[in-house]
Amino acid sequence: MNVLSTLRRLTGMNLARSTVEQAVKRRMQATGETVRKAYADQLGEAELRELVELVVVPESWLFRDPQAFAAAAAFVRQRLAEGAKVVRILSVPCAGGEEPYSMAMALCDAGVKPQSFVIDAVDISAACIARAEAGIFGRNAFRGQDLSFRERYFTCSGDDELYRINDALRARIRFGRGSILEGELGSARQYDVIFCRNLLIYFDEQTTAAAIERLSEHLSSDGMILAGYAEVPSFVRHGFSPLPHRQAFALRKDIKRPGAPARAALPAGADRTQRPAGQAAVPSGARQHPAAAPGAARPSVRPSGTAPAAPAATPPMAAAGDQSLLAHARKLADAGKPQEAAAACREFLARQPESADAYFILGVLAETAGKPGDAETHLKRCIYLQPDHYEALCHLALLQEQGGNSSAAATLKARAARAFQRQQP
Known part of the structure; x- marks a missing residue:
């Protein structure tokens, strides 16, 4: 069995070979197998699940990017005021339950009765689902300045500083294991609200398109989808339009040309760039991936607004200083040749x-190589040269968030949101 291709298919992630080999080595040590080929040849469903858990290691917190929950709660209230009996919400991927529980709390704080909403929460990781169903969180899950919700919806278990969410909220959320790419996606045919944040950044263009199409099929015609701030351009390219909620990164299906891909312009410099593992989340609405080693996702740095190029032989090197040299650099990056x-x-x-674009490509390459310091230097130089470079702002925000600088991350997210809104037609 080809372990790399199998794990890529199961997770949808463009995993690096080094990431998979590290996971295989850990599992070989755990199982006592010493021969690599023998381990691969005997891989069964249970062992594949163990490998998936090693490449999908989530870390998240409650009310991450709270503007998204505020926008969704207002949308649900409007839906109910218009006559809906029950509003259906999907969180995919849901990590350890931080996102769906945050949504449930936001709805209750907005005066929505628990019986008026149902939340389905899906994740590919069985360990995540088990943790989410338990509804128990440590101190690390409470990171905002306003933690008053903890007093309203949690009970403390004592000296170990663990908090358990109340049963009434847990009853409104249905957790289940699944993938955005195949199998059942929740229990409803269509949803009023879908959270899918910080997942598509790990997918290549083809997988991104397939995932967005599937989400679109499960979203009602006038529903709302909440994306990660680095993913908005991908949704815009595939039939969605941004909604005017500041820093919520909410979208709806494009109503100008139903059934057709949106043609809205992307921000200048907004390349469809994938984030390397170790930064955000796969199968999790908002998570970190410390176990997915740098290089797990190969960045795409093609010019903004262009369609993915068909596979082709690497072009000859252009004359120095020619714009085609920068296009050549993009093609090399997309071909998995970071040094070149x-x-x-x-x-x-x-x-x-x-x-600015050259510094942006260098920043993404450094990110992918697991060199956050170099990445930050290049991205800051890019933004200095082009302050409204949307993708550079997104990547730098994610780096700051990973480094624990939440204040700087929030500022960069706000700048990214303004840059994207300004540059929409």
Whole structure:
């Protein structure tokens, strides 16, 4: 069995070979197997689940990016005021339950009766589902300045500082194991609200398109979807329009041309870039991936607004300073040749030292290589040269969030939201 391709298919992630090999080594040590081929040949469903858990290690917290929950709660209230009996909400992927529980609390705080909403929460990780069903969280899940919700909806278990969410809220959420790419996606045919945040950043273009199409099928025609702030351009390219909720990154199906992909312009420099593992979340609405080693997702740095190119032979190196040299660097990065891509960027910068896009590509390459310091330096230089570079703002915000600088991350997210809204037609 080809372990790499199997795990890519199961998770949808563009996993790096090194990430998978690290997981295989850990499992071989755990099982006592010493021969790599023998381990691969004997892989069964149970062992594959263990490998999936190793490449999908979530970390999240309650009310992460609270503007999204406020926007969704207001939408649900409007839905009920218009006559809906029950509003159906989907959280995919749900990690350890932080996102669906946050939504349930936001609805109760907004005066929505528990019997008026149902939340389905889905994740590919069995361990995540078990943790979510338990509804027990430690101190790390409570990171905001306003923690008053903890007093309203949790009981403390004592000296170990663990908090358990109340049973009334737990009863409104149905947890289940599943994938956004195949099998059942929740229990409802369509949902009024879908949370799918920080998942698509790990997918290649084809998988992203398939995932968005599936989400669209499960979202009602006038429903709301909440995305991660780095994912909005992908949704816009595939039939969605942004909604005017500040920093909520909410979208709806494009009503201008029903059934057709949206053609809204992307922000300048907004390449469809994938985030390397170790930064946000797969199968989790908002999670970190410390176990997914740097390089798990290969960045796509093609020019903004362009369709993915068909596979082709690597073009000959262009003349130094020519814009085609930067396009060549993008193709090298997309082809999984980071060293060659970085060299092309530096050659381009030697001729055009004020190129924001070249610094952006270098930043993404450094991110992918697990060098956050270098990535931050390049991305900051990009933003200095082009303050409204949407993708650079998103990537830098994620780096700041990973480094624990929540204040800087929030500022960058706000800038990204403003940049994207300004540049919409």
